[in-house]
Amino acid sequence: MLERGAGGLLLWLHLRLIYIFLYVPIAVLMVLSFNKAGLPTAWTGFSVEWYGKLLDSGPILGAALNTLIVATVSTVLATGIGTLLALGVERRRRTSWLDALLFAPMIIPDIVLAIALLFFFTLLEFTLGLHSIILSHVVFNIAFVCAVVRTRLRHFDYAVVEASIDLGASEITTFFRVTLPIIFPGVLAGALLAFTLSIDEFIIAFFTAGAGPSSTTLPMQIYAMIRFGVTPEINAMATIIMLVSFTLVFLAQRANREAVTG
Amino acid sequence: MRKMTVTAVALAAAMTCGAGAAMAEGKIVISNWDGYMPADLLENFTAATGIEAELSVHATNEEIMGKVVAGKGKGYDVLFVSSPFAEALNELGLVAKIDHAMTPNMANLYPEAMKLDHDTGNGFSVPYAWGTTGLCYRSDMLAAAPDSWNDLLKPSSDLTGKITMLSTDRWLMAAGLLAQGLSVNEKDAAKIEATKNLLVDAKRGLLAYDDTTFYSKLVSGEASLVHAWDGWCNYGIAENADIKYVIPKEGSDLWVDTIVVTAASQNKEAAHKFIDYVLGKDVGIWVASNILYKTPNKAAMDALDPALTAQFPNLAMAPGDLLKFEQLRDLGATQKSYTKAVTEIMASQ
Amino acid sequence: MQSRLKTLLLLGPGLGWLAVFMVVPCGIIFVHAFFERGIYGGIDYSFTFENFQRAVDPIYLTILLNSARIAGLATLIAVLLAYPAAYAITRAPRHRQVGYLILVMLPFWSNYLVRTYAWIVMLNREGLINRGLRGLGVIDEPLPLLYNEFAIVTGLVYNYLPFVVLAIYASLSRLNLEVLEASEDLGAPAWRTFLRITLPLTLPGVAAGAVFVFVLSVGNFITPDLLGGGRLQMVGNLIYDQFLSARDWPFGATLSFFLIAVMMALLFTQAVLVNRAQGESRSQVEGRTAKKAGLADA
Numbered sequence: 001m002l003e004r005g006a007g008g009l010l011l012w013l014h015l016r017l018i019y020i021f022l023y024v025p026i027a028v029l030m031v032l033s034f035n036k037a038g039l040p041t042a043w044t045g046f047s048v049e050w051y052g053k054l055l056d057s058g059p060i061l062g063a064a065l066n067t068l069i070v071a072t073v074s075t076v077l078a079t080g081i082g083t084l085l086a087l088g089v090e091r092r093r094r095t096s097w098l099d100a101l102l103f104a105p106m107i108i109p110d111i112v113l114a115i116a117l118l119f120f121f122t123l124l125e126f127t128l129g130l131h132s133i134i135l136s137h138v139v140f141n142i143a144f145v146c147a148v149v150r151t152r153l154r155h156f157d158y159a160v161v162e163a164s165i166d167l168g169a170s171e172i173t174t175f176f177r178v179t180l181p182i183i184f185p186g187v188l189a190g191a192l193l194a195f196t197l198s199i200d201e202f203i204i205a206f207f208t209a210g211a212g213p214s215s216t217t218l219p220m221q222i223y224a225m226i227r228f229g230v231t232p233e234i235n236a237m238a239t240i241i242m243l244v245s246f247t248l249v250f251l252a253q254r255a256n257r258e259a260v261t262g
Numbered sequence: 263m264r265k266m267t268v269t270a271v272a273l274a275a276a277m278t279c280g281a282g283a284a285m286a287e288g289k290i291v292i293s294n295w296d297g298y299m300p301a302d303l304l305e306n307f308t309a310a311t312g313i314e315a316e317l318s319v320h321a322t323n324e325e326i327m328g329k330v331v332a333g334k335g336k337g338y339d340v341l342f343v344s345s346p347f348a349e350a351l352n353e354l355g356l357v358a359k360i361d362h363a364m365t366p367n368m369a370n371l372y373p374e375a376m377k378l379d380h381d382t383g384n385g386f387s388v389p390y391a392w393g394t395t396g397l398c399y400r401s402d403m404l405a406a407a408p409d410s411w412n413d414l415l416k417p418s419s420d421l422t423g424k425i426t427m428l429s430t431d432r433w434l435m436a437a438g439l440l441a442q443g444l445s446v447n448e449k450d451a452a453k454i455e456a457t458k459n460l461l462v463d464a465k466r467g468l469l470a471y472d473d474t475t476f477y478s479k480l481v482s483g484e485a486s487l488v489h490a491w492d493g494w495c496n497y498g499i500a501e502n503a504d505i506k507y508v509i510p511k512e513g514s515d516l517w518v519d520t521i522v523v524t525a526a527s528q529n530k531e532a533a534h535k536f537i538d539y540v541l542g543k544d545v546g547i548w549v550a551s552n553i554l555y556k557t558p559n560k561a562a563m564d565a566l567d568p569a570l571t572a573q574f575p576n577l578a579m580a581p582g583d584l585l586k587f588e589q590l591r592d593l594g595a596t597q598k599s600y601t602k603a604v605t606e607i608m609a610s611q
Numbered sequence: 612m613q614s615r616l617k618t619l620l621l622l623g624p625g626l627g628w629l630a631v632f633m634v635v636p637c638g639i640i641f642v643h644a645f646f647e648r649g650i651y652g653g654i655d656y657s658f659t660f661e662n663f664q665r666a667v668d669p670i671y672l673t674i675l676l677n678s679a680r681i682a683g684l685a686t687l688i689a690v691l692l693a694y695p696a697a698y699a700i701t702r703a704p705r706h707r708q709v710g711y712l713i714l715v716m717l718p719f720w721s722n723y724l725v726r727t728y729a730w731i732v733m734l735n736r737e738g739l740i741n742r743g744l745r746g747l748g749v750i751d752e753p754l755p756l757l758y759n760e761f762a763i764v765t766g767l768v769y770n771y772l773p774f775v776v777l778a779i780y781a782s783l784s785r786l787n788l789e790v791l792e793a794s795e796d797l798g799a800p801a802w803r804t805f806l807r808i809t810l811p812l813t814l815p816g817v818a819a820g821a822v823f824v825f826v827l828s829v830g831n832f833i834t835p836d837l838l839g840g841g842r843l844q845m846v847g848n849l850i851y852d853q854f855l856s857a858r859d860w861p862f863g864a865t866l867s868f869f870l871i872a873v874m875m876a877l878l879f880t881q882a883v884l885v886n887r888a889q890g891e892s893r894s895q896v897e898g899r900t901a902k903k904a905g906l907a908d909a
Contacts, residue, residue, distance in 0.1 A: 022773070037500075084620070085626070102629075107874040108871060109867055112864070148781045186781040207329055213318065221319060227296075431852070600857075
């Protein structure tokens with residue numbers, strides 16, 4: 001098979017190099033979290049004081065929690081809705097107006113969507129908060145999830161679905177037992193994509209957030225620090241996020257391997 | 263399909279309700295840059311007055327302005343914005359009048375702080391901090407100390423690629439206007455065009471446009487001369503005593519950061535109490551010694567530690583001298599020409 | 612279940628959501644293209660075509676072309692780097708694949724601004740790379756790595772590479788191994804199998820990934836500002852500035868309108884091309900599998 005031999009080795013090497021490319025800046029930002037002075041880009045000496053400051057900083061920790069809520073809920077909603085949408089769209093023969101509608105959230109500039117949503121919510125006298133950020137993030141996330149899942153449906157063999165139904169399985173059973181397992185890598189990729197986009201999104205979150213710390217997300221908090229110095233406190237926060245996520249992934253992998261081998 | 267949508271929306275709203283929208287009676291919400299007021303200010307304010315207050319943060323004047331315009335200011339009671347934005351908010355009817363009877367601490371301000379051009383008598387805004395825009399440089403890396411805007415715009419060859427300029431539209435234009443001896447609010451089309459050409463030429467000598475990390479670039483030695491606000495230059499000076507600040511001989515603008523009460527505020531009385539609290543001496547001392555900005559608060563500036571003004575000489579500038587400079591004003595219809603000029607500068611190769 | 616009801620159930624939630632939270636709000640903003648900026652940045656509600664006349668200025672076309680060039684370059688590099696990476700992940704044992712994928716995404720759960728600052732620390736004249744190279748005696752003078760197109764493209768590739776890996780992974784891991792085996796059994800060399808079968812079959816994933824990098828790059832305004840040193844205006848910056856710095860919603864809406872029209876045209880062309888390539892490869896693949904089946908019978 002393809003992974004054997006020189007080709008396989010090159011592939012393996014390439015993947016490692018890509019990981020190095022992705023993680024070198026992360027290593028740099030981790031080192032900067034120990035920077036003594038509050039300068040964003042110049043090294044001035046070693047200190048751990050920023051970790052102490054971070055633990056005392058209610059706003060940053062609160063914002064991190066808000067971000068997690070927004071990203072998780074909007075990912076769940078968008079993954080569900082986006083997957084259904086992809087299934088629906090790929091069943092149709094002529095899709096151009098649907099395609100246009102699904103491209104739109106990706107190409108409408110963020111600032112336009114941000115202002116439009118705030119203007120719209122204000123017209124309706126809709127109360128803003130974390131929920132309005134989530135409603136807004138779902139808009140662009142639907143489009144990204146749907147696009148990823150659709151690539152997987154391109155050569156989907158509908159005969160399998162028909163076979164399942166012919167054999168007496170219900171539509172719902174067929175979806176969960178036949179369709180979903182086949183499209184799962186696409187759904188997973190879509191969900192990861194949505195989560196990553198949402199966790200880092202600033203401008204739409206800023207405009208659709210309610211006033212006050214209860215709907216401030218981490219990107220909003222960090223951008224607001226620009227004027228008086230993005231201090232290594234933020235690098236410390238990013239470092240902790242990285243380490244926690246890394247540990248969770250590692251543990252999940254181990255549990256998974258044990259489940260597979262055991 | 264309509265039914266589906268309604269269900270979906272209701273579901274999403276129900277799932278996340280309660281997480282946001284804390285608009286309790288009597289509570290006020292303040293929007294400010296992060297770190298621009300003492301971390302324990304709101305706590306102390308609540309202890310002193312019994313009024314609950316929450317801090318919301320914004321990254322730039324432009325963003326909070328956009329949000330207040332699109333959202334009619336709902337949810338916010340007090341905003342910290344620079345003076346041209348306060349002026350525009352007032353013209354758009356989005357801020358409330360300041361009732362001086364409710365802010366006795368206004369007496370702490372210098373008399374000059376009541377005579378600012380954008381709002382003489384502080385009718386709708388209260389100054390919080392002020393200062394100048396000039397040149398910040400590494401005295402150990404320059405052959406001679408700069409003293410003119412032309413040192414920035416037409417640098418000697420050894421400085422090529424070691425200079426940064428502010429990218430915020432108005433301050434970028436101000437550097438070019440001041441270099442020609444023009445007003446920072448110039449409205450003449452030909453003069454705006456000439457300024458644009460000057461700044462397009464100046465772009466060749468630049469390392470970058472930067473209004474966030476320029477002081478960091480001086481410390482690292484990446485840049486040796488940067489276009490800077492005085493307070494930010496102080497952050498560089500704090501790390502390296504060879505960093506100096508100078509106001510070019512052609513002059514500067516007078517920038518003023520102000521506090522306003524939104525017209526949409528449901529609790530203007532509490533908002534005024536907050537402003538009065540901020541006008542107290544102690545907050546002013548904190549601003550000068552932590553943010554390293556000058557404040558129009560005379561009581562605070564008089565009480566400053568002399569060691570601070572020795573380390574950061576620009577903190578000691580007299581209010582009378584500050585007021586010799588012109589403030590950036592809202593440009594009204596001329597804004598379109600400025601935006602176009604800046605777009606052309608930024609897009610030029 | 613009735614087919615129409617099923618379609619409604621599948622499409623309803625998504626289309627409803629987009630209608631309520633995108634079409635209507637953005638529609639309201641786009642109507643502003645026919646009004647004028649008020650003196651102080653509000654809206655003067657009198658009908659005009661003036662904004663469209665202002666928008667045909669060549670400067671905006673220049674900015675659009677610059678953005679397209681930079682975004683196009685970033686897209687090309689990201690796809691070339693991501694494809695083999697995604698391919699390598701799909702060849703890993705199944706239970707490891709999710710872990711590998713998350714490892715690709717994990718750096719991007721930090722924060723855009725903090726990552727960008729890390730790049731400044733690496734690329735600047737006194738930065739890690741320049742000091743390292745000077746220390747090794749490779750260079751005497753620092754290389755200009757920051758505040759230019761190179762830095763912008765690097766930043767864009769870095770931040771959007773993971774999205775392409777995801778998109779390509781999604782389409783690759785579906786690949787029917789039997790088809791590949793059929794091709795090899797028939798004696799086709801590996802590279803030919805890849806070019807004639809694997810690549811065409813994964814084209815939708817490549818296309819989706821490329822679209823992600825391209826649209827996200829064109830709309831980006833932080834990377835050009837911080838890594839490009841603001842020396843290069845991109846469409847993202849232009850529109851952001853119109854809405855926020857200039858407070859000129861009508862003109863901002865007009866420029867966005869043009870941007871969306873151009874991007875729609877590009878995306879539709881892309882979709883048509885991918886569909887055509889797909890159609891060709893599909894018939895080829897089906898032909899070959901049939902042939903293999905025929906051989907087995909004989």
